[in-house]
Amino acid sequence: TQLLEQSPQFLSIQEGENLTVYCNSSSVFSSLQWYRQEPGEGPVLLVTVVTGGEVKKLKRLTFQFGDARKDSSLHITAAQPGDTGLYLCAGGPSNAGNNRKLIWGLGTSLAVNP
Amino acid sequence: DTGVSQNPRHKITKRGQNVTFRCDPISEHNRLYWYRQTLGQGPEFLTYFQNEAQLEKSRLLSDRFSAERPKGSFSTLEIQRTEQGDSAMYLCASSPHGSYNSPLHFGNGTRLTVT
Numbered sequence: 001t002q003l004l005e006q007s008p009q010f011l012s013i014q015e016g017e018n019l020t021v022y023c024n025s026s027s028v029f030s031s032l033q034w035y036r037q038e039p040g041e042g043p044v045l046l047v048t049v050v051t052g053g054e055v056k057k058l059k060r061l062t063f064q065f066g067d068a069r070k071d072s073s074l075h076i077t078a079a080q081p082g083d084t085g086l087y088l089c090a091g092g093p094s095n096a097g098n099n100r101k102l103i104w105g106l107g108t109s110l111a112v113n114p
Numbered sequence: 115d116t117g118v119s120q121n122p123r124h125k126i127t128k129r130g131q132n133v134t135f136r137c138d139p140i141s142e143h144n145r146l147y148w149y150r151q152t153l154g155q156g157p158e159f160l161t162y163f164q165n166e167a168q169l170e171k172s173r174l175l176s177d178r179f180s181a182e183r184p185k186g187s188f189s190t191l192e193i194q195r196t197e198q199g200d201s202a203m204y205l206c207a208s209s210p211h212g213s214y215n216s217p218l219h220f221g222n223g224t225r226l227t228v229t
Contacts, residue, residue, distance in 0.1 A: 006156075033217060042118070042205050042220025043157070088156050090218075101170065102218070104156040 003027070004091055006105035014113050016078055021108040023089035024071040030094045032065055032072045033102070037086040046074075069094075079112045086110075116140075118221035120206050126227045127196055134192045135224045139208030146189050147218065148181055149205040157205055163189060196228045 005024045013019055023032065031050040035043035047056050049065035049072060056063045060083075062075040076083055086109050090102040119138040127133050139146050144165050149157035160179065161171045165186035178196075183189040193200055203225050207218040 040225075041222050042207070043218075044220070045217040048217065086154065090156075101159055101162065104159075106156045107154065109154055 004089055004103055004105035006087075006089060006108050008108060009106065010109050010111075012111040012113065013079055015080055017112075018075065018077050019079055019110070020073055020075045021087055021110070022071065022073050023091075023105055025091065025103075026070065027091075028069050028094050029091035029103075030069070031092040032069075033090045033092075034063055034072070034074055035088040035090065037088060037107075038084075043086075043088055076110075079110075081112045081114050084110060084112050118206055118208055118219050120204075120221035120224050122224055123222065124225050124227075126229065129196055129198060129228055131196055132192065132194045133196060133226065134190055135204055135206075135226075137189045137191070137206030137221060139188070139206070140210075140219055141187075143208035143210050143219070144186070145209045145211065145216075146183055147207040147209075148189070148191050149207065151203045151205055151223070160191070160204075193226075196226075198228050201226055201228045 007022045033048045034046045036046055037043040047063045052067045052069045054065045060077045064073050086107045088107045089105045121136045125133055147162040148160040150160055151157045159172050160175055161181050163183040166183050178194045181191045203223040205220055205223045207220045209216040209218050
C-alpha cells in the first residue's frame, strides 16, 4: 500500500515568516499534486509536478518534486494570513494499473497570525 | 463553467435515518469521485465513476453506502441507517479524464452531522 506522509501536521507562524511543508513516501509516484483547502470549502489545486527534480513557483509558493519522485516540498516565503488553510499533497501512483486513484496525505494545517 | 455543485451544504439527521446527497460535476468531466473528510484530515476515497460506470468502491465503505450516476452526469450518494461515525464532510470531485496529472475539481462538500 502506498502512503504519503505530510509534516508537520500543524504549523502556526507569524506573518512574514517563511515555512516549508513536506510530503514523503517510500514509493515512487508518477506525479504529485498540491492542494489548499480553506474551512468549509473543497480543496483547490495549486500545482502538479511530474518530473523528478522539478521546481515550480506560484508567486510566493515554491514546489519541488524529489529527484526520485518519492517526495515533495512546499516552501512559502513571507507568509500572509491569506495563506492559512489545510495543505494537502496527493500522488498518482506509478503501479495503479487501471485504477487511477490519487493517494492522499493527511494534510498540514497552517495558521498565519497577523 | 459553474464548478462542481453539491447539495445540501449541511445535513443534520438522527441516527438510523437515511440521507442522500447530490453532486453535479463540471459538465464535460466524465470522471466523478466521492470522498469523505473529517476535521483536519485528508480526503478518504469512497468511490468513483467514469461516465455512468462505478469503477471502484472503497473496501472501507460498508453496505450502508451506495452511489449512483445513472446518466453519467449528476451523482447521488446515499447512506442508510446512519450512525454517529458517519458524521463528516462528504466531498465530490470531477476530472476530465483519468490521467494522474488531471486535477480534481472539488465541490464545497456536504457536511453531515448524525445526532
